[in-house]
Amino acid sequence: MRFRALFRSSAALPILPVALAAAVFYYFVNGRDQVLYVPIASAPMLVAAPVATVYPVAYALAAATGAWQGARLNRDGVWGIAPLRQSATVIATALTPVVAMAWLMFLVPVVAAFVERPTMPTWDSPQPLFLGLALSASWAVIGFTVGRNVSPIIAAPILACAVFYLVSVTVAVDPMFVRHMSGYYLDGPGFGESATIDSMVAQVLPTAGLATAVALLWSRLPKLVTLVTGGALILVSTFASYSIVKDWDYNPSMNAGNVPLTCAGERPKVCLPVQAGGDLDEVRRTVHSAYKVLTAYGVTTTVPETVTERSIYGRFDPPAIDGTRYVFLLQGHKNGxxxxxxxxxxxRFGCDADDHLAYRVVQMWLGEKLGITRTFESYAGEDPYYTRKQHADLMRTVATVSAKPDPAQRKWFQRIKSKACEDAK
Amino acid sequence: MILWIRARRVAAVLGTGLVLIAFAAALFTDVSAPLVSWTVSHQTVPVLTFAPLILAATLALCLESRLPEAELTSIRPVPILDTLLITTALAGTLAITGVGYLLTHADEALVLARNTVFLTGLMLAARSFTARGGIVVATGWVLVVILVGHRTPTEFFSWAVTGLPIGAWHATIAAVVAITLGVLLTYLTARKLP
Amino acid sequence: MTLHFDNISYRYRPWRTDVLAGFDYELPDGLTILLGPNGAGKSTLLRLGASVTYPRRGQVNVDGISSKTREFRRHVSWMPQNVTAMTALTAREQVSYTGWLKGMSRSEAWAASLDALATVNLADQADHKTKTLSGGQLRRLGVASATIHRSSVLLLDEPTAGMDPTQRRTFRDILTTIADRGVKVLMSTHDVADLAEDATHVTVMSKGQIRYDGPTYDYLRNAPVGTPESRLAEAAYTALTLG
Incomplete structure (x- = not known):
């Protein structure tokens, strides 16, 4: 059947404009923010972020429309006229428009993201997209089979609501492993991260296993064989997925830190992702002058060998390497x-001091020397208990200290550091 | 009449639907679930948001369980019987939710009643133009309200009728308008073949 | 009782041209085959005759009883091309239901349904769910449903489409039996193979006009001279619709 005719006769046709409008609407209302927010776009993030909350909707749509299409083939007597083609070919042809519609819901935001932040795709970036595409097809097969046996008037709303509901709630329930098995890849890779194959396999297995088991119902195998094989498939795929993710917390497993860096300068050597190479010189200059001030006032006794961009490790802790500092250089540079x-x-006071006012006054004191002044509001945004009076007191202290000669300022810093450490004991 | 009731599968389908609504009202009042929203984060949605679709779907199935050509050339007042069926189904739901409210004094029971009236009306109105697709419109409405109906995590936009509290009078008026329109269109388009 | 189409005009949409214009027709006794190519107006004629729709001008009636009255529907039955199977009902229940729709009481319809099913050779399927019936059986169920209340006129819209020759033969035999009871049967088709010797009458339509209306034996005379006997029906049809 020609592609156009296939669409025109499909249950997906009336839903297609709605799905497309939803994809575009979603991108501009939700997905786009995440794409524009980050200082540097990475291909894995540009794929995952714009579709983060599309999964439950696309799956629900695929399952419900699949059910409708299954019922339509029944109504048109396609099975009754004993088609010469194999059932699998008939089903695949009938489901092509349904699956294409669901795929568009994933593809539109991803393409829009890459258009807005032109970035070269990498081999490890499209997995979250493939996950959505594969499971949309799986849900369409499940829906199609249900639609053959249950009236679409009942099957379509039940599937739409049940799939949407069940997939949605998995990311908000305990135990944590459920969220890694439902096909809803909400906490996808940020900058510096990419999805591991393990995490994708775990997400795909349960639904794909169920779809394959359901697809077996279309085969000509004896009923008992179908039921036993199907049941076994569901169990094995679910258990295999569970055994991968059973110990994970709310974060899926990720590869992190695999970002090519470009570095400049000596002691400290300043390293930024290659994509931000244009900012390197300016960042290096600022870092070097900052360390001059820090060492001059005894805040830093040993200048690190390397200062590296922190965000390349995403949400994970970077490896502890002597002489290396990890700093959110890019975010800072973007913010001024x-x-x-x-x-x-x-x-750092080198002890367990948790006097955040002491840390803050030191940062304000050094910030003034390095030409940055933060407002009360910017601190209050991070610390809701911070008052204007506290801020005014700290500003006064900074003004008093800064007016003293350098040796006195160094002493002041040592004193405040010792006091904070004493208080912490 | 008994043959018509059997043809419409009233006992098997609509009866089951009403029982399921009663179960849903009994089990899921005050139960909410964190569902996806595209306009806010951290929202929870009452599970009963979906319950009106039970009546809308079962009623749609009853109305579709027919012999279009024979009924069109029938001498029995089938459109009037269908209107009676719709009225009975809604009366059944209102009775169930009314009892629920008397027992629990939970506003959710009243919201369920209002939403069932609204979504059934929407389904019937859409069904007049799209036949079996009427239930898709009602289902779509529920999902759209969940996805984009929130103004804040706890408040809905005023168009999101099925998300609003029982005190929102315009939502009740919308429900009355929807069901009136739905019943009227069902009656007026009864002579339309699928 | 006879079905009359008196000077009727009909169009599907107000802005479209008439499918039928100033059309007159009277259904003769016995089994009449309504022949014509696609778009000739056959289905429109049957739908008007069944009171599924009403003419823009003129009147459809049964001995003066207008198609807009309920009484008209007692006398006319219609079997559409696609017979709906109510999957939750048995064959007997579905036939009884159509009888009830045509004004019979439940007990009358229930009793008459077995006869109606027997007429179409479906008595053995009476208690089977309609979803188990084959395509051919479903068509016969349609005939049983259309004839349960003993109407005077039976209209069938391409009931033999998709049937094999044996099924067609059986189906026409059933219609002949019904016609022999005094029911006036009008069966549309665009396949001249349906034109058998047992059809008493032939009506040929093309582009909303009647090209031929008369006995079967006269119809065959429209074939060009020298046409082999086995191809007379087809040749006559071609001559009438293309001529």
């Missing part, structure tokens, strides 16, 4: 200066 995040990393 790398000094802020650098001070967060460098102002």
């Amino acid at each position: 200066s790398v000094v802020g995040p650098l001070l967060v990393e460098e102002v």
